Ligand code: HEM
């Protein structure tokens with residue numbers, strides 16, 4: 001079990017994730033953008049179009065304008081998600097000293113680790129609460145319930161499992177996984193020398209919380225390319241069709257007596 | 261058309277084109293037992309052809325933002341009229357046959373086999389969408405369900421499921437170059453009648469030239485103007501006469517609309533594009549000015565460049581750039597902005613002093629063609645008082661008749677009424693006396709719905725109507 005999930009599956013997961021994303025985008029690119037079907041107000045240039053797309057991505061502007069109750073859950077959820085993703089990469093790679101490395105003359109290493117822990121816990125809780133809220137909304141709001149498939153709930157439940165277990169490990173120190181243990185494990189995978197999974201300090205036994213967390217994340221990454229989780233890429237490819245400039249013809253009619 | 265019952269659910273559907281109409285359209289009706297398989301082949305074709313369709317099929321997260329922004333769902337509360345639900349009618353099939361997750365997990369991810377019931381639902385709900393693109397405007401990802409509706413209608417067309425209204429109009433395009441099936445004789449008679457009217461109102465005579473060789477400007481009115489909107493024709497004529505244009509109307513191509521955009525882009529839409537360029541070559545036209553038609557303007561402005569993709573009448577590469585295609589309101593606004601048209605809003609035959617006008621932004625102008633500000637430039641200069649609707653501009657709601665779902669059969673008419681509930685609430689809130697709707701389909705929808713369904717007795721006019729009536733001619737032409 002540990003051998004498969006901890007030493008073999010991760011390689012399969014990464015292969016499916018990267019291969020799947022590439023394959024899916026390749027499929028999107030088969031179809032042509034046949035006509036210029038940009039949406040008004042037309043951007044005045046490609047620069048303006050790209051700025052608009054980026055603005056939509058960072059602020060979820062359309063959700064904010066047209067569905068505030070969704071924005072209240074979706075935007076914090078995504079900010080927490082991106083922060084946690086960044087935190088996992090940076091925090092584990094630098095053992096929590098990422099802020100020290102960034103601003104060495106202001107932040108000490110100890111302060112950096114404390115900040116890393118505090119931010120991780122905060123975003124972890126925001127993430128969980130926001131996901132529960134989105135799940136509730138999917139059940140409770142009729143317009144969303146009637147367009148939901150079982151998979152729409154399952155995605156949310158999967159994330160809730162990942163975050164729930166992650167938060168549990170953070171809040172209950174007995175089952176916590178230290179940065180060092182996590183780094184050694186990840187480093188082993190990256191260097192193709194997979195080591196054992198982190199253990200529980202006191203007992204020296206396998207940490208099943210970590211096991212579930214790690215497995216659930218891999219399941220998510222495997223379904224990522226084959227589900228709506230592809231939407232961060234989808235937004236780029238879709239808006240590329242609908243937010244683009246259009247060259248207007250000049251005004252003024254030939255041969256008129258009253259000229260412009 | 262009697263209601264279809266599919267799995268206990270009643271479906272409202274527009275009346276289908278008869279075999280005779282299909283023949284005039286060169287459409288072969290596929291026998292029912294082969295329809296699903298053939299529709300699937302077409303879906304495969306469109307998903308490989310149009311990125312907009314693939315992206316709509318593959319990037320929706322079912323967030324529900326679009327639901328309360330679609331007038332069709334607001335009016336009917338039918339989940340299949342939620343833009344994401346409408347797209348799902350196709351997406352379920354798409355998932356089942358063209359995605360990994362759909363093949364492996366089926367129902368769990370919302371995938372479904374294609375059957376005749378599926379197609380009956382498509383025929384119902386893809387003709388309840390007005391292709392207004394408000395869903396595209398509000399969706400966080402910019403998913404435009406209009407693209408799904410267009411593909412759905414084209415697939416249905418390909419297997420012979422064509423509404424009588426769209427079918428008859430398209431057959432008339434093949435035969436006469438306009439959707440109203442008007443002859444040249446009928447055009448000329450209407451023109452004479454309108455010239456007489458202008459003479460009575462203005463004391464000076466203006467003619468509508470038809471097929472005049474060596475004209476600089478081709479004016480393309482909507483054929484519906486001849487039946488329903490005479491003031492719109494008169495307004496445009498007065499503008500061209502005022503600026504002293506060498507203009508003409510063509511009897512070969514008298515159609516600013518283009519139902520092909522809405523239901524069949526491969527053959528019907530191209531037919532009018534070809535007619536346009538042939539007319540241009542024949543009459544020596546230097547610029548084409550289009551009249552009031554929302555979807556039509558979208559078809560001509562946004563699609564003609566990419567449909568002029570082969571040499572037409574030896575016209576040559578990039579022909580559409582040498583003979584530009586513009587909208588009459590953009591041209592008028594260019595004059596108004598420079599103060600070159602003398603307009604008197606207080607002496608406007610169509611708007612008595614003390615009355616106010618509200619502007620309905622046709623969806624296809626305001627979301628598909630960027631024609632928002634110029635409408636206002638022209639309206640504010642021509643009438644004494646304007647009352648804006650909220651929301652307006654690119655956020656405006658559709659009239660409920662868009663993409664020519666102008667069906668008269670009772671249950672479809674009832675639906676048109678429901679689709680217009682949001683719009684009518686907006687109009688009433690302005691308390692304006694007159695409604696300005698610069699689009700032929702909007703006008704047709706409002707004539708039917710405001711007066712007969714909502715019993716809101718309010719005059720309806722186009723916008724060039726007001727411009728024409730506000731122009732100040734000095735005894736003779738102003739030049
Ligand atoms: C780029 C701009 C993005 C927008 C506009 C956006 C929008 C949304 C929306 C509207 C939802 C639906 C919430 C619900 O279920 O009710 C959602 C869910 C979700 N998004 Fe995003 N998202 C974006 C980027 C991302 C990114 C970068 C990720 C990270 C990989 C991500 C991951 C997720 C996840 C995991 C869910 C919840 C799963 C689900 O409901 O299926 N999103 N997003």
Ligand code: SF4
Nearest residue numbers: 320323324326344399
């Ligand atoms: S707003 Fe866009 S992503 Fe959300 S449900 Fe509608 S179509 Fe899907």
Ligand code: SF4
Nearest residue numbers: 330389390392393395
């Ligand atoms: S195009 Fe308009 S009518 Fe059609 S689904 Fe979108 S909002 Fe509704």
Ligand code: SF4
Nearest residue numbers: 554622623659662702
């Ligand atoms: S009929 Fe008018 S309001 Fe409605 S979709 Fe067309 S342009 Fe829109």
